[in-house]
Structures are given as structure tokens and as C-alpha cells.
């Protein structure tokens with residue numbers, strides 16, 4: 310039987326939790342099912358420990374994540390005088406910029422103890438964390454949280470269990486991604502054993518994935534605009550600012566088509582660029598089984614992530630067309646190396 314991970318940092322984390330009363334739970338600027346589920350689970354665990362908590366995120370939680378009960382407790386402003394902060398699902402400074410720069414009352418995570426819990430392999434750019442618990446073997450941050458909670462005998466309630474299971478399923482696309490290991494499935498097995506219904510979670514999730522006719526038509530436009538390079542091995546799409554402005558509040562545009570792009574015949578890697586005003590460009594990258602080059606590609610452009618899912622963000626004002634060409638040639642190079 311696969312044992313759950315055991316972490317040397319656990320006791321130090323417990324001491325920090327025990328000595329704190331108001332805990333700020335922080336999600337990165339790219340909230341997803343894992344960061345949200347992890348945040349809700351930590352919130353419930355801390356609540357059972359008698360702590361006051363607040364969950365914050367630099368951007369509004371997208372509506373497709375509203376299937377996770379508790380999503381509406383995530384705010385963009387800090388209202389508690391926290392004595393400890395816990396950052397989840399990122400170790401990257403560039404993914405907490407919104408919170409620390411852009412909101413009307415920027416917060417500083419430097420002045421209070423900070424625990425980082427993450428599973429991204431990319432080396433941390435947050436050098437001021439009090440404790441960093443990063444387990445790149447884990448398929449989701451929530452897998453790390455579950456193992457930590459077991460190790461420290463922390464109490465879980467149904468809200469925490471459901472949030473943990475939902476976030477593992479979210480990051481692993483239903484336990485089917487490369488990074489799923491026996492521990493991931495063992496974690497899910499324990500959660501199911503304690504009452505979580507995967508069928509209930511999935512049907513609730515699906516009910517929030519319905520799209521308006523307007524979005525369906527937009528998805529059609531995006532599909533038509535996909536470009537293929539290097540004998541169709543690289544699928545590329547660009548989303549300009551007016552579309553980001555119009556559709557992002559409804560759905561994150563790349564997520565409408567990224568999976569379809571990845572599953573084109575002959576395609577090994579899919580890349581979607583978003584072009585913002587004032588020289589900001591982001592990219593979301595997904596590669597297929599057998600081509601673990603996503604993180605390497607993102608890292609060449611200052612980003613990071615996993616072998617098969619990654620991204621980067623540039624704000625240096627470089628020319629978008631030139632950048633896209635550079636990314637395509639770097640991707641070609643990495644694919645050739647894999648062959």
C-alpha cells in the first residue's frame with residue numbers, strides 16, 4: 310500500500326499554526342480548482358483549530374469554479390490583522406503580483422510569518438517564506454495538504470474532505486494526468502472511505518461548466534483561428550485584449566479550446582497567448598503524453614510549471630509576433646530533442 314508522504318517541515322508548521330490566531334490564506338493570481346480547493350480545505354482545518362481565517366486572491370474567482378462551496382468566501386481585500394499567511398499552489402513571486410501591487414490596498418507578505426505549500430517543480434522565487442513545503446511528487450497542492458493533515462493529526466470535516474478531493478480531481482483531470490501516483494489515488498481512496506462521493510462532485514462540477522450560446526459561438530471562432538506549425542506538432546492561438554476584456558469574466562478564453570488544440574491529430578504541444586495592453590503577454594502551455602517539455606519551454610521565457618502543463622507572463626513590452634515566433638522555435642527545438 311502506498312504510504313502518504315511525510316514531511317520534515319511538519320512540526321515547524323504545527324508550531325507556527327499553534328502560535329497564530331488570525332491566518333490569511335492566499336491563492337495565486339491564476340486561481341484554479343486546486344488552489345481554491347486547497348484554500349477552502351485549509352480554511353476548514355484552521356476553523357476546526359479555532360483560528361480566524363480569511364481567503365484572498367488577486368483576481369476574482371472565475372465562475373466555472375463556483376461548483377466548490379466556499380468560492381464566495383474568497384475576497385480581493387484583506388480585512389483581518391493576520392499574524393500568519395499561508396500561500397497555496399505557487400512558489401512564484403510573479404503569481405502574487407496582483408495582490409502585492411495592483412489591488413487598491415496592496416498587502417505585504419514579507420512582514421509576517423509565511424508558509425508556502427506547493428507542488429510545482431520550478432524553483433521558488435519567494436525568498437522570504439518562513440517555511441516552504443513544496444512536494445513536486447504530489448499531483449496537487451491538496452495532496453500535500455492531506456498528507457500534512459494526517460501527519461499532524463489535524464481534524465478534517467466534510468467541507469475540507471470534499472474540497473481536497475475536488476481539487477485533486479481538478480489538477481489531475483480526474484486522476485488521468487502524468488503526475489498521478491499511487492499516493493494520489495491512496496489520498497482519494499481515503500477521502501472516499503470517509504464519505505466523499507466522486508459522482509456528486511463531478512455532477513456538481515459539470516453543472517457549472519455549461520456555457521452560454523454567446524460563449525459557444527466564441528469558442529467556434531477560437532477553433533477557426535488555431536494555427537499549426539512544424540507539421541501540426543505545435544498548435545498556437547492568440548487572444549487579443551478586446552476578447553480578454555469581453556469574455557474573461559465569463560470564462561478564461563484559453564480554457565475553451567486548449568484541450569481541443571492538444572488533441573488535434575499530429576499535435577504534441579498547444580500554446581495559447583493572451584495579449585494585454587502595455588506590453589503584457591501571457592502564455593498557457595499544454596503538451597501531450599510522451600512530450601514532457603511544457604515546464605522547460607515556459608522556463609525559457611521566465612515562467613514555470615509542470616512537465617505537461619505550464620505558463621509564463623512577460624511584461625517587458627516585447628513585440629508579440631516576435632515572441633510568438635521565438636516560442637514556436639524553442640518548442641520545435643525541445644520537441645526535436647525528445648524524438
Ligand SMILES: [Mn+2]
Pocket residue numbers: 343344398428448449450480
Ligand atoms: Mn496545483
